[in-house]
Amino acid sequence: MTIVEPIVSVVIPVYGRSKQLDQAVYSLLNQTGLPENAVEIIVVDDGSPTPPTFASGLPINVVRRHQNGGAAAARNAGIKAASGKLIAFLDSDDLWLPGKLAAQLTLFEDLSKEYDPNLLAVGCAFFDPDRKTGKLRARFPLETAELRVFASGCWFGPGSTVLLSRSAFERVGQQDENLRRLEDLDWFIRFGQAGGKFVSTKKADVLIRPSGGARLEAVLQSVHYLTDKYGPTGSSALPRNAWNRLAAYLALEKAVAYFGDNKKVAGVREVLVSLFRKPRVQPALEKFWEHNHDVSPEIETAYHLMIAADKDTD
Numbered sequence: 001m002t003i004v005e006p007i008v009s010v011v012i013p014v015y016g017r018s019k020q021l022d023q024a025v026y027s028l029l030n031q032t033g034l035p036e037n038a039v040e041i042i043v044v045d046d047g048s049p050t051p052p053t054f055a056s057g058l059p060i061n062v063v064r065r066h067q068n069g070g071a072a073a074a075r076n077a078g079i080k081a082a083s084g085k086l087i088a089f090l091d092s093d094d095l096w097l098p099g100k101l102a103a104q105l106t107l108f109e110d111l112s113k114e115y116d117p118n119l120l121a122v123g124c125a126f127f128d129p130d131r132k133t134g135k136l137r138a139r140f141p142l143e144t145a146e147l148r149v150f151a152s153g154c155w156f157g158p159g160s161t162v163l164l165s166r167s168a169f170e171r172v173g174q175q176d177e178n179l180r181r182l183e184d185l186d187w188f189i190r191f192g193q194a195g196g197k198f199v200s201t202k203k204a205d206v207l208i209r210p211s212g213g214a215r216l217e218a219v220l221q222s223v224h225y226l227t228d229k230y231g232p233t234g235s236s237a238l239p240r241n242a243w244n245r246l247a248a249y250l251a252l253e254k255a256v257a258y259f260g261d262n263k264k265v266a267g268v269r270e271v272l273v274s275l276f277r278k279p280r281v282q283p284a285l286e287k288f289w290e291h292n293h294d295v296s297p298e299i300e301t302a303y304h305l306m307i308a309a310d311k312d313t314d
Contacts, residue, residue: 006040007086008101008163011078013071014092015046019309020209025060027095033102040084046074071159072175072183079169087166093209094160095306097299100124100205104163107201118167119196121188123157125204127299136303138204139289143197148242150192151230152278153249154185155288160206172196181214181222182253189230189238189246204292207303209310213260220257223250248277248285 010028014021021043028041041060045051047068054060063081065074079087086108090096108122125140141156142149156162172190175183188198230238230246238246255270278285 006084007035007038007105008088009040009042009078009082009084009086009166010088010090010101011042011044011075011082012090012092013044013046013074013078014048014052015068015074016048016050017092018050018052020093021052023095023306023309024090024092025054025058027097028090029058030098031096031101032098034105039101040082042078042081044074044078044081046070069177070180070183072179073177076174076177079166079174082166085166086163087169088163089159091158091160094158095207095302096160097205097207097302099203101163103201103203103205107199108163111199115197116195117165118171119191119194120165121156121168121191121196121198122163123161123198123200124206125200125202126157126161126206126208127204127295127303128158128208129210130293135293136295136300138292138295140202140204140292141198141200141289142287143199145192145195145197147189147192147239148245149286150188150196150198151238151242151246151249152285152288153252154182154188155284156188156198157200158206158208159184160208168196178225179222181218182226185249186226186229190236192242193236207299207306209307214253214257216257216261216263219253223254226250244277245285248274251277252283 012024031039042063043052043060044063044065046065051064061081063077065077075089088101104122104124108120111120123141125138127136127138129135130137172187172194176186179186228234229236230243232243251270251274255267255274258267258270
């Protein structure tokens, strides 16, 4: 069957990262189980010093931004250029496994009979390295429609896992371009405030490249901004239980950034603040995932090939 209009517009924001971008696009071009012409690929170049190029004939729409505005600005530009009724995001340094999009489309279609498709987000499980052991594991996120859970951090998945209706952005609004970090968390808090529901497929279909630590300045700016927005006197103040959850998570973000900047006393202080806001015995605010460490050799190989590109970057 030939589709005249694409079903899904996949937005890939990128700044530099030409080798990783090629891998990401290749993983998208190799999606299986989809109707012909069902996917529109939109690469948003966020002011890269050397703009990305692709072989002629590839079905890729490149949107160029002249100044770097961050992930939120790039994704918003991609959504504006999209023509599909659904939007999916793929970070330029991650990979999709072949059946990822087909599985999400099937689940989205099935659940749309029961839930408002304009306020439905379908994620998927993903592979990433365990920070303690370095070994690859699969993480299966829970499902929720509770605001306090959306406010508890970015547990619902990295920027490469979620499928949404384009009209969700009309309901909730665009990603906040004032944020250079935690823009996903901010959007999903607003999604929760609007009555959104998050579900996930039961299969791990995304390989997440390990990320470096965020700059302390960027973290502190984002935490301050979100506190002003969602705190007790904020413009979009959260209910007390949701605010305590968000404050606990933001303190964790600050702690990690302080430790990364070798400010250990400040890091310990923020850990204590987080535990005060949400008493617990583990770093995460609650059990957001089921874990599976039984990773196949094929996935291990694909993961190591993915990170090998880091040795030859621009």
